[in-house]
Amino acid sequence: MAKKKSSKARPSKIESKSRKKSVKKKVTKKKVTPRRSASKKKGSMPSGDPQTEYLKLQADLVRRWSYADPLPEVTAKMASLRPALDLNWLATIRTCTTPPSPVDVASLLPEFRKLARTTVRLNPRPGTNEPEASKIGGLFLWPQDEEWPSCKEHDSAFVPALQIAKADFPEVEFPRGADLMQILWCPNDHEPGYCPDVRVVWRSRASVKKPVDKHPEPNTEAGRFEGYVPQPCRLYPERIVEYPDPFETLPKGWNERLESAPEVASALAANTAQTIGNWSDHGDADRLYQCALSTAEGTKLGGYPDWVQDPWYPKCQCGRTMEHLVSFSSWEFDGETWFRWLPIEERDVLEGEYEVRNRVQNAPKWMFGDAGNMYVFVCRICPDWPIVAGMQCS
Ligand SMILES: [Zn+2]
Numbered sequence: 001m002a003k004k005k006s007s008k009a010r011p012s013k014i015e016s017k018s019r020k021k022s023v024k025k026k027v028t029k030k031k032v033t034p035r036r037s038a039s040k041k042k043g044s045m046p047s048g049d050p051q052t053e054y055l056k057l058q059a060d061l062v063r064r065w066s067y068a069d070p071l072p073e074v075t076a077k078m079a080s081l082r083p084a085l086d087l088n089w090l091a092t093i094r095t096c097t098t099p100p101s102p103v104d105v106a107s108l109l110p111e112f113r114k115l116a117r118t119t120v121r122l123n124p125r126p127g128t129n130e131p132e133a134s135k136i137g138g139l140f141l142w143p144q145d146e147e148w149p150s151c152k153e154h155d156s157a158f159v160p161a162l163q164i165a166k167a168d169f170p171e172v173e174f175p176r177g178a179d180l181m182q183i184l185w186c187p188n189d190h191e192p193g194y195c196p197d198v199r200v201v202w203r204s205r206a207s208v209k210k211p212v213d214k215h216p217e218p219n220t221e222a223g224r225f226e227g228y229v230p231q232p233c234r235l236y237p238e239r240i241v242e243y244p245d246p247f248e249t250l251p252k253g254w255n256e257r258l259e260s261a262p263e264v265a266s267a268l269a270a271n272t273a274q275t276i277g278n279w280s281d282h283g284d285a286d287r288l289y290q291c292a293l294s295t296a297e298g299t300k301l302g303g304y305p306d307w308v309q310d311p312w313y314p315k316c317q318c319g320r321t322m323e324h325l326v327s328f329s330s331w332e333f334d335g336e337t338w339f340r341w342l343p344i345e346e347r348d349v350l351e352g353e354y355e356v357r358n359r360v361q362n363a364p365k366w367m368f369g370d371a372g373n374m375y376v377f378v379c380r381i382c383p384d385w386p387i388v389a390g391m392q393c394s
């Protein structure tokens with residue numbers, strides 16, 4: 001799919017959508033070196049073992065946090081401990097808790113009830129795990145006697161992008177006999193979508209008797225498209241109820257009713273009160289719906305696509321509209337959507353150094369166009385489940 005220009009339809013919305021994607025990066029780049037915890041020192045156990053302390057604060061934050069009272073004193077303490085945390089330890093104990101919707105959409109707009117869908121936010125964060133685990137990048141479970149895909153056009157091996165184990169995602173329909181979904185791509189732009197050439201492999205874990213212990217390296221000569229080569233991440237999945245992106249056709253009058261609702265006014269007030277530095281607020285009910293009440297930000301399975309431009313649901317060769325399988329997102333949250341989509345445990349990164357924040361906001365270090373999304377659709381009716389990928393960016 002060609003990158004559509006924003007002059008097409010509904011100019012005000014498109015303009016605001018591109019505003020949504022215009023996060024401003026703080027460019028302070030100071031390396032944060034993880035120190036081993038103070039408890040490793042000989043002698044008495046200091047009162048403030050940073051990791052124990054951090055866990056206590058985190059548990060407290062998740063228990064008591066609300067939009068009205070986001071406990072800035074607790075996040076400030078967590079931020080001060082963060083440089084002392086062992087990142088490998090953090091990867092093993094991490095939880096991600098996306099806050100609930102600040103407004104109960106289904107009770108305010110009853111006709112939206114039937115539009116609700118559940119997506120699985122994958123919440124990727126840096127880390128490695130076993131070959132058969134659900135993950136982004138890293139080592140996939142791949143049999144030695146099966147050729148790893150490569151692209152002739154770009155003289156490059158494909159890269160491992162996303163691996164999903166059925167056991168972790170019971171809501172995802174797999175073909176009979178398969179229990180592992182593997183998404184790989186050529187890390188270069190391909191026609192017609194001007195995005196990576198995506199391949200989806202469904203396999204059975206038990207059938208892989210002799211797995212490989214590494215994959216061929218992609219050709220990233222001259223630094224081209226390194227943004228399509230993900231860094232290894234673990235996943236911290238969460239189920240989220242979504243409503244359609246405002247670019248889709250919605251029941252009439254929804255925005256007027258949101259505008260006049262007192263709970264929307266208090267959500268907007270809370271949003272404004274928490275806005276700091278370059279993290280901007282939503283301004284009005286329309287933006288609140290777009291940024292915080294409708295589609296989840298970030299890389300996710302199923303649910304509604306978070307469109308950057310006009311909705312685009314591809315048709316399969318059989319004539320059916322294809323299903324949204326997965327969205328790959330450049331950012332897990334941005335300059336406006338942080339209010340809803342930054343997990344509670346990680347609220348301290350808004351004021352943190354660039355590197356600290358980036359490990360949350362863009363852990364795989366991938367980039368789809370100018371901070372856009374890449375969508376993969378599937379037809380589960382046709383044999384071999386054909387897929388189509390497309391990208392949208394601002
Ligand atoms: Zn290629």
Ligand SMILES: [Zn+2]
Binds near residue numbers: 317381382
């Ligand atoms: Zn089909």
